Amino acid sequence: MTKHQIKQAIKPSIQNVPMPKIARGVVLFSLNKLFFTLFILFLLPFSSFSQASSEADKFQQYLAKEFNTPPIKKKIWLLADTKTTVADILGHPYKQMRVSYWIDPAQPSKSVWLLHKIGKERYIDVAITIDNNTIQKLRILAFRESRGWEVKLPFFTKQFDQNKLTEDLKLTNRVDNISGATLSWHAVTKLARMALYLDSKRTDRPKVQ
Numbered sequence: 001m002t003k004h005q006i007k008q009a010i011k012p013s014i015q016n017v018p019m020p021k022i023a024r025g026v027v028l029f030s031l032n033k034l035f036f037t038l039f040i041l042f043l044l045p046f047s048s049f050s051q052a053s054s055e056a057d058k059f060q061q062y063l064a065k066e067f068n069t070p071p072i073k074k075k076i077w078l079l080a081d082t083k084t085t086v087a088d089i090l091g092h093p094y095k096q097m098r099v100s101y102w103i104d105p106a107q108p109s110k111s112v113w114l115l116h117k118i119g120k121e122r123y124i125d126v127a128i129t130i131d132n133n134t135i136q137k138l139r140i141l142a143f144r145e146s147r148g149w150e151v152k153l154p155f156f157t158k159q160f161d162q163n164k165l166t167e168d169l170k171l172t173n174r175v176d177n178i179s180g181a182t183l184s185w186h187a188v189t190k191l192a193r194m195a196l197y198l199d200s201k202r203t204d205r206p207k208v209q
Contacts, residue, residue, distance in 0.1 A: 058142070062112070062141065067107075068104070075100050078096070089193050089197060099115070100114065101113045101199075115194060117188075123144060124142065127139045128195040130195060135196065138188070140152040143184075148181035151184045156185075159174075163175070163196075169193060171189065171192065
């Protein structure tokens with residue numbers, strides 16, 4: 001039964017109930033509001049699925065640009081000291097026990113990471129390419145905050161290029177803050193440090209001579 005059919009079935013029964021015209025109007029208005037709310041709730045899952053698909057497509061496009069052949073997805077487990085260090089970098093415990101990354105076995109020094117962190121209230125998705133312990137590229141794939149969107153712009157993300165990790169887990173090159181986007185700046189910078197640190201813990205990376 002469609003929304004229109006349901007309304008038509010209920011409407012006569014409401015009209016047959018003795019009540020003042022104003023009261024009847026209030027009831028009909030409430031029913032219309034209820035149907036509208038239910039209709040929106042019905043559409044929400046499809047909207048979320050569409051958004052998730054779009055974000056996944058963006059990452060697949062990113063991978064296609066970074067690798068000449070389809071990469072292999074691998075995982076690194078966050079155990080003991082590794083998990084503690086990641087928490088120190090982020091400033092809070094990291095809930096997941098493992099993190100995914102992508103490599104081309106023919107070019108094992110290069111890896112791509114897709115990491116997420118809340119800026120102020122919502123998650124920021126960041127793709128990071130690392131080669132020989134150095135960030136080659138950083139891109140914001142999804143930004144959901146109401147403020148701080150400037151971190152998506154090239155003038156900001158390019159500051160991460162050629163950055164490495166110091167012994168005290170800081171970036172070797174300065175990344176300037178953006179007025180009005182401090183929380184987003186913090187989030188992206190911490191994810192860059194996290195990616196560099198985890199890349200250094202990969203067991204499949206070539207040994208430095």
